[in-house]
Amino acid sequence: MKTSRYNNLVVQTPEGVxxxxxxxxxxxxxxxxxxxxxxxxxxxxxxxxxxALMQWVSYDFAMAFYTLLYFVFNIGYFILLEMxxxxxxxxxxxxxxxxxxxxxxxxxxxxxxxxxxxxxxxSLPVLYFLGGAFAVLSKRSQRLGDLAxxxxxxxxxxxxxxxxxELSKNHFNSFREHPRLEALLRQRVPPEEAELALQSLRRRxxxxxxxxxxxxxxxxxxxRERVKFPEEITASxxxxxxxxxxxxxxxxxxx
Amino acid sequence: MILDVQKFITERRPDWEEFEAMLRHLEDxxxxxxxxxxxxxxxxxxxxxIAADLTKLSAYAVEPQTRSYLESLVARGFGEMHGNGRRLPxxxxxxxxxxxxxxxxxxxxxxxxxxxxIFGTGMVFGGLALALDETAKPVLMPFPHxxxxxxxxxxxxxxxxxxxxxxxxxxxxxxxxxxxxxxxxAIFTLALGMTFGIGTGILLFYNGVMIGAVMMDYVLAGESVxxxxxxxxxxxxxxxxxxxxxxxxxxxxxxxxFARGRKSMGQRLLEIxxxxxxxxxxxxxxxxxxxxxxxFMSQYHEPILPYAVKISFGALQLTGLIAYLGLAxxxxxxxxxxx
Numbered sequence: 001m002k003t004s005r006y007n008n009l010v011v012q013t014p015e016g017v018x019x020x021x022x023x024x025x026x027x028x029x030x031x032x033x034x035x036x037x038x039x040x041x042x043x044x045x046x047x048x049x050x051x052a053l054m055q056w057v058s059y060d061f062a063m064a065f066y067t068l069l070y071f072v073f074n075i076g077y078f079i080l081l082e083m084x085x086x087x088x089x090x091x092x093x094x095x096x097x098x099x100x101x102x103x104x105x106x107x108x109x110x111x112x113x114x115x116x117x118x119x120x121x122x123s124l125p126v127l128y129f130l131g132g133a134f135a136v137l138s139k140r141s142q143r144l145g146d147l148a149x150x151x152x153x154x155x156x157x158x159x160x161x162x163x164x165x166e167l168s169k170n171h172f173n174s175f176r177e178h179p180r181l182e183a184l185l186r187q188r189v190p191p192e193e194a195e196l197a198l199q200s201l202r203r204r205x206x207x208x209x210x211x212x213x214x215x216x217x218x219x220x221x222x223x224r225e226r227v228k229f230p231e232e233i234t235a236s237x238x239x240x241x242x243x244x245x246x247x248x249x250x251x252x253x254x255x
Numbered sequence: 256m257i258l259d260v261q262k263f264i265t266e267r268r269p270d271w272e273e274f275e276a277m278l279r280h281l282e283d284x285x286x287x288x289x290x291x292x293x294x295x296x297x298x299x300x301x302x303x304x305i306a307a308d309l310t311k312l313s314a315y316a317v318e319p320q321t322r323s324y325l326e327s328l329v330a331r332g333f334g335e336m337h338g339n340g341r342r343l344p345x346x347x348x349x350x351x352x353x354x355x356x357x358x359x360x361x362x363x364x365x366x367x368x369x370x371x372x373i374f375g376t377g378m379v380f381g382g383l384a385l386a387l388d389e390t391a392k393p394v395l396m397p398f399p400h401x402x403x404x405x406x407x408x409x410x411x412x413x414x415x416x417x418x419x420x421x422x423x424x425x426x427x428x429x430x431x432x433x434x435x436x437x438x439x440x441a442i443f444t445l446a447l448g449m450t451f452g453i454g455t456g457i458l459l460f461y462n463g464v465m466i467g468a469v470m471m472d473y474v475l476a477g478e479s480v481x482x483x484x485x486x487x488x489x490x491x492x493x494x495x496x497x498x499x500x501x502x503x504x505x506x507x508x509x510x511x512x513f514a515r516g517r518k519s520m521g522q523r524l525l526e527i528x529x530x531x532x533x534x535x536x537x538x539x540x541x542x543x544x545x546x547x548x549x550x551f552m553s554q555y556h557e558p559i560l561p562y563a564v565k566i567s568f569g570a571l572q573l574t575g576l577i578a579y580l581g582l583a584x585x586x587x588x589x590x591x592x593x594x
Contacts, residue, residue, distance in 0.1 A: 120446040
C-alpha cells in the first residue's frame, strides 16, 4: 500500500495486482459533514416539535426523552449509517465518498465505532479544526479518528462500463462517400495514433475548452497530412469533427 | 504489445458483468445472500481473471475508463474475499459485552494501575491543597453549589427533604442529563488518548483534584457521613467508569507512543481497536446505571432516605463491580477479541 503524489491510495493485493483509490479531499469531506450535520439538526428540530407536544403529558419525561435521543442520534447517525451503507452517510453519498479500510479490506464494525467516537477530539477546538488540520497534513487525508481506526475516505469512481459505439451513434460521416480514401486512411494511420484520436474523443468533455481546441487542431492537422479528403467536404468542418470522422472511418471497418 | 482494446472489452465484458452481479449480491446485506461452494469457486475464478485483465490493461495507459472500472471491481472483490466483517451482530455483541468488558479491563490492567496512580495523585493533591489553603476552593472545585460551607448545605438539603421531594418533576430529565453528560466526558477522556495519552492524563488528574478537594472539604467540616451517603451510591459506579475510560485513553496513547517489538503503528492500533470499543460500550453501560442511581437515589437525603441505606447500597455496589471486573469471563480471555 502506498500513496502517490496525486493523492491516490494504491493497494497491492497478495496476488500482485494493484488498484488505486482516489482519496477524498478535505473540502469534499467537509461538505459531506455539513450535509450530515444539517440532516441531524433538521431531524432533531422535528423531534423537538413532537417533544413539545409530549410535554402536555409529562414535561419531565419529554425532556428526558429528547436529551437521550439527541445524544444517541448525534453519535449513532454516523455509526449506524456507515454500517448499513458500507461506509456511507447521506452526506457522503451525495458527495460520492465512502469510508474504506486502509488496506482495501472489508470494514469492521469496531473501525466504524472508533472513527466516529474520536470525532470528539477531531472536532476540537471548534468546527473540526484539529481533524481538518490532520486531514490536510496527512498523506492519506486521515483525521485522527481515521488514523486510530485504520480507515480512509475515498472518492467513488464512475462504475459504468465503457460504451464502444458512442462515437458513431447518430453521426453522419461524410468520409464514407470516399471509400478509397477511407481505406488509405486505415492503411496510413498506425494503431497508436488511431487509439490516441479515439481516446481524445472519448475524454473530450473532461478537457479544458482551450486545451481541447488546441488538441483537436493538432490532431486534425496530423491526420490531414496522412490523407487528404476533398476540399468541398472538409472546408466547413471543424477540427474536432474531422478527427471524429477519421476515427469512425478507421474503427468502423475494424468491427 | 498493441492491445486491440475494442476487441478485448467485447470479449471480456460478459465475465465482468457476471462478477459485478455477484458482487452486488454479496454487498446487499439485507438479502443475507450466501454463495454455495460452486459459486465461491466461480467468484474466485472471475476475480483472478479480472485481476489479470487489469494487469494487462495497466500496461496500456490510454484506456483509463475501462481500467478504473476494473480497478473498482478488483477492489470490491478483494474486500469481499479478504475481509471478514459483516453487519454488526448487535444482540450477540451486547451479550458478549458482559464478559468481553471485564476481560478487556484485565487484559490491560497495568494501564489501569497507571490510571489509578494519576487519579490518586490528583486526589491527594486536591485534598492537601484545600486543607492547606481554603481560599483555593473556587480554583479547585469551580462549581457554585460546592463553594459554600458544607455544613450549611447539609442542613439546607435535609430541611428541604423534610418538606417535600427535592427532585419532584425533574428526576427523568436530570437522569438523562447525567447519562449523556458523563458518557460524553468518558468518550472524550478516551478519545484524548490520541494526544499520546497526555490529554487523558491531564483530565484524570484534574478530576482527581476536584474529587479530592470536595472530599477534604466535607471531611474537615465533619460531614463525612453525608459525603459518603451522597457520593457512594452513584460514585461507586461513575468514578470507576471514568477511570476505565481513562484506561482506554492511556492504552491508546501507549499504543501510539511505543513500538512494542517491530510492529507498525497500524498493526498496534489494530490489536487494541476491539478492546477500545468494548471499553467504551462497557463504560457507557455503567454510566447509564450511574445516571439513574444519582437522580433517583443520591439526591435524596435523610430523613427521606437514611444514610446507612445509601452507604450500604454504595458499598455493596462497589464490591459487586470489583468482583464483576475481576472475575467475570475468566478463562475465556483467548477468545475472539473483535466484536
